[in-house]
Amino acid sequence: MTNSGSTPLPAEQQDGAFAHMAYVLRSNPVTLLAFCMFAVLMIAAVLGPSLVPYDPLASNAALALDPPSLAHWFGTDSLGRDVFSRVIVATRLDLAISIAAVALSFLIGSVLGSIAGYWGGWLDSILNRLFDTIMAFPLFVLAMGIVAALGNTVENIVYATAVINIPFYARLVRAEVNIRRDAGFAQAAKLAGNADIRVLALHIFPNALPPMMVQVSLNLGWAILNAAGLSFIGLGVRPPTAEWGIMVAEGANFIVSGEWWLALFPGFALMFAVFTFNLLGDGLRDIVDPRQRS
Amino acid sequence: MSLLSITDLKVSFQTRRGEVQAVRGVSLELKKGEILGVVGESGSGKSVTSYALMRLLESNGRITGGALTYDGMDLRSVKESTMRDLRGREISMVFQNPRAALNPIRKVGQQIEDVLRRHAKATRSTAKAEAIKALEAVRINDAEARYNAYPFELSGGMCQRIVIALALACDPRLLIADEPTTGLDITTQKAVMELIADLIAERGMSAMVITHDLGLAAQYCDRIVVMKDGGIVEEGAPGQMFAAPRHAYTRKLVDATPREGTCVRALLPAEQRTPEPDLPKSDTPLLEVRNLTKTYRGKSGPVHAVKGISFTVNKGESVGLVGESGCGKSTTSSILVRLSDPTEGEILFNGEDLALTPAAGFARDPRRAAIQMVFQDATDSFNPRHTARHSISEPLARLTNLSRLDLKARVEELADLVGLPRPLLERFPHQLSGGQKARVGIARAIAVDPQFLILDEPTAALDVSIQALVLNLLVDLRAKLGISYLFVSHDLHVVRLLCDHVIVMKDGEIVEQGPTSKVMETPAHPYTRQLLAAAPKPPVLATSAAE
Amino acid sequence: AGNDVVVAVTGQTINSLDLHRTGTNRPSYQVAVNVYDRLVSFGTKTLEDGSLSYDYSVIEPEVAESWEVSEDGMALIFKLRPDGKFQDGSPITAQDVKWSFDRAVSVGGFPTVQMKAGSLEKPEQFEVVDDLTFKINLLRKSKLTLPDLAVPVPMIINSKVALEHATADDPWAMEYLHKTPAGSGAFKVAVWKPGEQLVYERNDNWTSGPVPAVKRVVLREVPSPATRRALLERGDVNMSFNMPNKDAKELAGTEDITVATTPIENSIYCLCPNLAFEPFKDKKVRQAIAWSVPYEEVFKTAAYGRGAPMWGGPAASPADIAWPQKFPYATDLDKAKALLEEAGYASGFEVPLSIDLSQSDWMEPAALLIQENLAKVGITASVEKIPGANWRTASLVEKRLPLHLETFGGWLNYPCYYFFWAYQEGHLFNSSNYRNEEVEALTSETLHMPVDDPDYAPKIKRMIEIVWDEVPRIALWQPALNVGTRELDGYEYWFHRQLDVRGLKKV
Amino acid sequence: MAGRLATVGLRITHAIPVILGVVVVSFVLTRALPGDPAVYFAGAAADEESIAQIRTALGLDKPLPEQFLIYAKDVLTGDLGQSISTGQPVLQDLANRLPASLELTLTALLLSCSIAIPLGVLAATRPGSAVDHLCRVLVTAGVSLPTFFTGVVLIYVFYYLLGIAPAPLGRLDFIYLDPDHVTGFYLIDAALAGDLETWLGALKQLVLPATTLALFTLAPLARMTRAAMLGALSSDYIRTARAAGLTEDKVLFTYAFRNALLPVITTLGMVFSFTLGANVLVEKVFAWPGIGSYAVEALVVSDYAAVQGFVLAMALLFVALNLVIDLTYTLIDPRIGFETR
């Protein structure tokens, strides 16, 4: 069925990018919710340190392990630090880790995947074996190995998370590029005098973006969880830096002894972020995809 | 007594732009044993009417008014379970694109069995035999073996036969065929239509055949209704309708249907006709193809797509390339336009052998602009992320040195040239209709003043009236710009209208070539004759015949 | 579980049944204690809080019935129990003892080092006089020799069984004994699944002591401390061995659960400034750091007050030779600042503060609090966690951590023994690269000297005085071993900090 | 059929460079780990001499290429070396622990599939409805929590507070005896032995950790099921089936679902290998004697042989898994082996 329609010309109004976004948000309440949640996260990340009531690093042994109260909304931890302040301040670092890691794997994965998908042949075979090799590793253990080998700094956590994510992007891009390699518009671009690289970069790759957006958003969440997992094993960022994963990991040991707030609040923050990213995916795809406009 | 009667049917869809009225008051009757043709342009509501009747509308669609009576039963109010009993046993449907209409991972025999068992026409033990019988009924060779086949193992024509077998397995009294032959080769098209006609006659069934091909409808239907914008504009016997269309719209449709003895201009509605242009002709060869061969490395041995063909296209000449699906037309065009390399052979363009420059490096070749192409599938040939303006300016930006302002002006000039309203330039491909997309495609192809243009079935996906406009546009452009065409098509009528020369291909070889009139009127090769015979022949309109 | 089955949980893995094997980890030493016997053992005493502890001052017979020192004082002669039987029923002979001792001093690694501490260095020292008489020829007179025979290392192996499984490549039957103990101890190993559990079963024919009260002891490995706590609280296990301080503190008051918290003898948790690094070469800087540590908070948050404070000593020189005892430092930031100024570091400096990942339970909070206070005197410390495998290399072997937390406890409870390991140049636990000529000399002099020698106490006091002044190791507190029990009696603390199941009784 | 066999054969040949790659990378990775295993394993009071002895004994004094050749040779002969931290041959450790992890992972996936797939189908049949949104939110919530946190919370609630769940003491409470080793899967072994009590005991132990993992794997499965079902339901053959009057069940399950199964199986495979690697954290919380916690311990103490053995085992498992998926594919989809890939 074509949508050619017999609509007479000067046709209906065009959607601007903004109106389109508004439409996507309006049509899907869950996406709207996700965007609101994302805004909250962003505000916490940008303004967090100037908003919090206490210094997130200042200990106070006299106040250690106080349950939530009016003064300390989320209670205090074993060193008497304010959990609320720490949770808020950690937003920036956690988002930074996940966004940096995902950006890195997105970039590298896209380049490798595009090459494999567009040129195919032996290059494709080699890259595919490479991705297979990475995937054949138990990914979390590979990340642990990388962090253990390089040392547990924020950068290394980012690298490790990026490395284990590369195959996913690469494969996705490869598939998306591959199906469009001989598409009419790619051929038309060649006729228009574009060399292969330009066709790939400017015509084919941007069309692989919508499905990638879903992957990106899932991965953002997953990267945070990965960092949290590393913290649980003890390979997370350095103390006393506030980071949700570490806080949950440490707090988890306090649950049984009744200090539930230590793990619960950072846990909720973590969940909130991952949840937001996961929900964001579909909306992000709809926004990036011009076909959703009409 | 009529088997089916539809009275004032109204259907609307809920979309993001509000409610769309797809069918606005359709009334029609279908008598027992009658074949009713429903014709009309794309989007006129033909399919929606049939889905509404089957109560198979998509979830956003709703019947908002009217009555549907089948054999005295009110189809709008019967229970869903009753409706399910009716579907397949009383009323059956056949769709276009038969391969997709079959479950790809289930044996075709089982799919037929499913229907038989569902309507208690067979038991577990008799199902297989019954299914084979149903397959035999649609004249499939070796039905027993085909029972175990999967759809992907069968050709398009065979799949359509299976779909028909499936639809007719339970001996329904009414068959609805929604464009049953679109996408099939002409020869297959003919075979399938004849099969349907025969079976209907044999079983005394009624049928509703939906098509936008007037020729087809005229040939096989007892009565035709013409739909436009969700309503019926005219109804009558085919002969009468062609001879003297009453409604302007019907006349427009009839006019636009290419057929023997017309010229390009005659396809247009009378009021839009302009004088035939003078077509430039010369005997200087522009393109000489010598012994062009293309062999693909397939999974199971080499595929000889093109087997050493040779032909010449003169400056300003239009050459038609016809043949059935898979005969190597697209392969040839993609080699000529230097998107892929031939295995062997020469492509002399103005005397220089283009095959010497590999396709991968041709993008930067100075001769790139000289050879351009209009693609078969307009939708697929546009980057979904680029607006029409962007698409048209792309070759200009890459292959010429126009300034930004000149570029903008040139794009608008091109839009005017192909008759594309300027506001549409800002749209994305999916926001354009088929005809509009075709225009954008043509504008893009002629943007850099090519000498040679390959048109790979540019009108295959278009309605007849839009096809008429596009064909006329092509003729005008050729006259104005002096471009040579290689026009790839499987529609002989269209080729006849547009081309000076025809090349007939079969299985990668040229079986016949020569001046159009000669090939069409006195075909030398049996294959050419077969092709000509298979093309539907609409009755000739009284008035235009006189012209 | 029945009345004669005890279920205990621990967080650690037992990775071998043979203490002498290289790679055998600390938690595995308990197998040597429970499944093997030694010639002698330490006595038992009741501590103030009512819990049991081994008694360092009393050496008791185990496989040996009696022993005497030769007249020249250069040999020890042991009489074995005539009825001594291995678990397979064969008699325990002096040949077995010699073979076992030969093995311990020959296989290298930890057992050999530990034997050496008691001046037990070569096979030639060990002599079989007759089947039931065993003689050790001493290289020097040392107070450490006899106690060193009571540590888990010189366990007595059934040499007949072992030799049956020895090969040319493996003369000490390492492969065999690794998985199959051949001892004479109070318990046999019924099931051993590394990473999962170890089940002891009573040796009903134990000849070296009274037959234990419980029949089976199931030792489960539960890595998560929270789960271990839950298990003990819910009453699903009888014992949680080596509990975190926090749990110990909180469960101590609860009904049904008894928590034994025993300060670990001869052991201190320390902050070590490394003298190989410029700022710490200056004594004043080290002292400044010692004055800036927030001892009270550290003890409260990192140890939950379990253990003994090691700060705030009354005088610059020790009153007695008890070890460890309170260092003469406390939190005084002004003093610290003044000292830094004197040393020329008024504007402070930057230094990484390294901690061990596998000990982060106490090291991390301690490090964070110390870091905070150091910042107050101008020293910027960044906390670095080092994974377990790297920790020993970095801190002890290469001694390349500028400022770090460290722990050492000597099995033999003498100050000189501690000094030998922790303050002598080049020795393993001297991770501060400390060297003081006087301490070097004094340590060597006192190491083998009997405690009742009149020279001993003054020399020890002098040593302590020096290291208090020079503080290459800043004592934080004396750690404690926490063991929670439920419906269980007879838990006894041992210097080796492993579970001795022999005395356990259900109540 | 020959085409399918060829496809499977091709997959196996593809696996060879992957395994080679894994062997090399795991070797390099372990050597890149900081710390000196000789020092670590020399034990508490070891001196330099004994450390050197251990280094020689472990073959760590040899140059790296030589170490690699020795390792490669050993791997080829099926010898994965000895884990220093558990003191057992790595092969034996893996044989003991892999079934534990597999049993846990498979149970979790079974649980997850039995919830996620119906949920996905339900959501796909009512896209955009409240059920759809609810399903999306619920499933996403599951994947948003770190598994170790979920695990601890579940223990706290169901064991500590309510006392419904059994003590998180690994695979079997100590009151039961391990079933005779046949497959290493306690549920299967106990069933084979006809020991209902042990079977129940093992099942009880499985419930909490499996739930923890299942919660985490719900999302990808449900999402994929939904998407695949939506895709299948909007295809032409479904319209044909409906037009032929087939019952809704038949349309949904025989027609749509079987087609939707293909991408779901791919996802399942990915989730499986991911979960197997990631249950490290869950195993730690539940004292589960599995391969994940083994790997973590080994990694932290630079136990080269154990890490390499673990990685190799996982890679082989991954390859085998892909093979199984391919086979399943060929069973479900007749087009495999004919289509150009």
Ligand SMILES: Nc1ncnc2c1ncn2[C@@H]1O[C@H](COP(=O)(O)OP(=O)(O)OP(=O)(O)O)[C@@H](O)[C@H]1O
């Ligand atoms: N699900 C839907 N949602 C919104 N609009 C729809 C939907 N289905 C059909 N329509 C609209 O209904 C109108 C009639 O469509 P229909 O499919 O009946 O046309 P048709 O005559 O069959 O055309 P074609 O020849 O292209 O098949 C079109 O304008 C179409 O855009």
Ligand SMILES: Nc1ncnc2c1ncn2[C@@H]1O[C@H](COP(=O)(O)OP(=O)(O)OP(=O)(O)O)[C@@H](O)[C@H]1O
């Ligand atoms: N990349 C390829 N690899 C292998 N075989 C190919 C390839 N492309 C085309 N073919 C085969 O070459 C033959 C000619 O294909 P081509 O696309 O030129 O046909 P066509 O005449 O354009 O058909 P249609 O009318 O369907 O467009 C066909 O049999 C086709 O299967």
Ligand SMILES: [Mg+2]
């Ligand atoms: Mg239609």
Ligand SMILES: [Mg+2]
């Ligand atoms: Mg074609």
Ligand code: NI
């Ligand atoms: Ni392949």
